[in-house]
Amino acid sequence: MQIYLPIAEVSVNAFILLGLGGLVGILSGMFGVGGGFLMTPLLFFIGIPPAVAVATEANQIVAASFSGALAHFRRKTVDLKMGTILLAGGLVGAAGGVQIFAQLKSIGQVDLLVRLCYVVFLGIIGSLMFVESLRAVLRQRKSAKRRKLHQHHWIHGLPIKLKFRTSGLYISAVPPLLVGAAVGVLAAIMGVGGGFIMVPAMIYILGMPTKVVIGTSLFQIIFVTAFTTILHATTNYTVDMALAVLLFLGGVIGAQVGTRIGVRLPAEQLRIFLAMLVIAVCVKLALDLLLTPSELYTIGGRHH
Amino acid sequence: MRHLLAACSMIFCAGAIQAEEIVAALSQNRISITANFDGSEIFLFGAVKRDEQPPVDEQLDVIITIAGPLEPAVVRKKAKRFGIWINTDSFEFTYAPSFYAVASTGPMNKILKGWDDFRHRIGVERMINPVTPPGMVQDERDYIDALVRIRQNQGLYSTTPATVDMSEDTLFVTHIALPANLVEGDYTARIFLVRDGSVVDSHDTTIYVRKVGLERWIYNLANQEPLVYGLLCVLLAVFAGWAASIAFRRA
Numbered sequence A: 001m002q003i004y005l006p007i008a009e010v011s012v013n014a015f016i017l018l019g020l021g022g023l024v025g026i027l028s029g030m031f032g033v034g035g036g037f038l039m040t041p042l043l044f045f046i047g048i049p050p051a052v053a054v055a056t057e058a059n060q061i062v063a064a065s066f067s068g069a070l071a072h073f074r075r076k077t078v079d080l081k082m083g084t085i086l087l088a089g090g091l092v093g094a095a096g097g098v099q100i101f102a103q104l105k106s107i108g109q110v111d112l113l114v115r116l117c118y119v120v121f122l123g124i125i126g127s128l129m130f131v132e133s134l135r136a137v138l139r140q141r142k143s144a145k146r147r148k149l150h151q152h153h154w155i156h157g158l159p160i161k162l163k164f165r166t167s168g169l170y171i172s173a174v175p176p177l178l179v180g181a182a183v184g185v186l187a188a189i190m191g192v193g194g195g196f197i198m199v200p201a202m203i204y205i206l207g208m209p210t211k212v213v214i215g216t217s218l219f220q221i222i223f224v225t226a227f228t229t230i231l232h233a234t235t236n237y238t239v240d241m242a243l244a245v246l247l248f249l250g251g252v253i254g255a256q257v258g259t260r261i262g263v264r265l266p267a268e269q270l271r272i273f274l275a276m277l278v279i280a281v282c283v284k285l286a287l288d289l290l291l292t293p294s295e296l297y298t299i300g301g302r303h304h
Numbered sequence B: 001m002r003h004l005l006a007a008c009s010m011i012f013c014a015g016a017i018q019a020e021e022i023v024a025a026l027s028q029n030r031i032s033i034t035a036n037f038d039g040s041e042i043f044l045f046g047a048v049k050r051d052e053q054p055p056v057d058e059q060l061d062v063i064i065t066i067a068g069p070l071e072p073a074v075v076r077k078k079a080k081r082f083g084i085w086i087n088t089d090s091f092e093f094t095y096a097p098s099f100y101a102v103a104s105t106g107p108m109n110k111i112l113k114g115w116d117d118f119r120h121r122i123g124v125e126r127m128i129n130p131v132t133p134p135g136m137v138q139d140e141r142d143y144i145d146a147l148v149r150i151r152q153n154q155g156l157y158s159t160t161p162a163t164v165d166m167s168e169d170t171l172f173v174t175h176i177a178l179p180a181n182l183v184e185g186d187y188t189a190r191i192f193l194v195r196d197g198s199v200v201d202s203h204d205t206t207i208y209v210r211k212v213g214l215e216r217w218i219y220n221l222a223n224q225e226p227l228v229y230g231l232l233c234v235l236l237a238v239f240a241g242w243a244a245s246i247a248f249r250r251a
Helices: A014-031 A036-045 A050-074 A080-106 A110-139 A174-190 A195-204 A210-235 A241-264 A267-290 B002-017 B114-120 B140-153 B213-224 B226-250
Strands: A002-005 A010-013 A161-164 A169-172 A297-300 B020-026 B030-033 B040-050 B060-067 B070-081 B084-097 B100-104 B157-160 B165-167 B171-178 B185-195 B198-211
Touching (some): A010 A014, A014 A036, A014 A267, A036 A110, A036 A267, A050 A110, A050 A174, A110 A195, A174 A195, A195 A210, B020 B198, B060 B165, B198 B213
Antiparallel strands (some): A297 B070, B020 B040, B040 B171
């Protein structure tokens, strides 16, 4: 069934969109990843203009992170104070990111920026994930002793120290602000939640306990992606409501299925397939930039 | 003004040489872009009305065009820089039709004189207007070709000779396909009656292409009230997330 997307102004097969949403939903349910970093490039591949894909995917992540965060609220695994500071940084970062996006769009370089960001980040994340899961598979159940967290001296010397009771931390507000801002920029430019950057940063840079990390990052992601959606809607006019609704539907159903599959299958070992998928998407995007394109010219104009 | 002049000269010519007139109709003059819009097709048909017997030794042809709304466009060219392909040069057009189809009874260069093509702006390139005057940019030709080629590949531009069927130099019919990636606006259908390479009569009709229903509502809201639209998108997402969370809890 073909459906005409009113903002993207392209006609696509609704079942392909539902299927993609479902597939990425299954992966996110199985592995606890947000899925934005896979969904946005897949949308490019089926012919959605990158500017629309990025803005609409930010909208979809609002839905995904909201349902995730609700579960964490019930379990009281959200550090609201830390979340608010990450959010403050995130809003500034997102505002900056949308401005950069609009500027580059006007000079016709936005596709390049988005694709380059994806190649770099997917490349890094994919290879790290691959190495990690390969180790996990090789090690099997041999429990490795956890490395003691590296304490950064420069973090303890920074001003504006605050007490974070839920996380049991007494650190400066500057590093969480910076982490939040970096994630905000990525959310605006790449149409991702940024959990894949924020979660490691919260554990290794801020030293937060693992049990509050996911909930707190989801809390920040809801507001940053909501803000990004509104900014894209008002600056670039690129949020496609019809596309977003189809992605919500597929994503919601997929995540349910994924969670159930994840319980039954050894997800740690399946993670290697996710890593390979991420690397494959990265390679495809990289080849598009490296190989001589079959059409050297592109038409711009109107709003995307 | 140009159109007016063209129309005046046409009436004058037609009146002076011979009285041949087009009587034409379309299968539809209103195209609705609905949520499941998957392209459409327009049938154009008509007849040549004349007062006296036509000359037997002259060639009679019909050219039919449909033009979408004229819009500014920019064509960008990629080149290899730092090992990757990026947009380096661009060329602007003050306007180009978003859609343009030409159907005719024969090859355009055989049935139409250059001057008439220019005066009535019939061929696709006559409809495209670069920002810079001709000759100012060295590879202007490449950019114009690229614009036409890309839109042809998208099904937006087409030149199809010999797709207008004409019988007994009087009745003619053709059908023109409108692709799924159509933009909304007022489309103009023009029918030209060509005798020995010169346009002797023409006929214009407007086809209204509009998004309707939900498509129209979403598009208008997004463009006229972007803040309300953005907030609504976020609310929808929050609702979807909440609904999913309820479902999860039950499961």
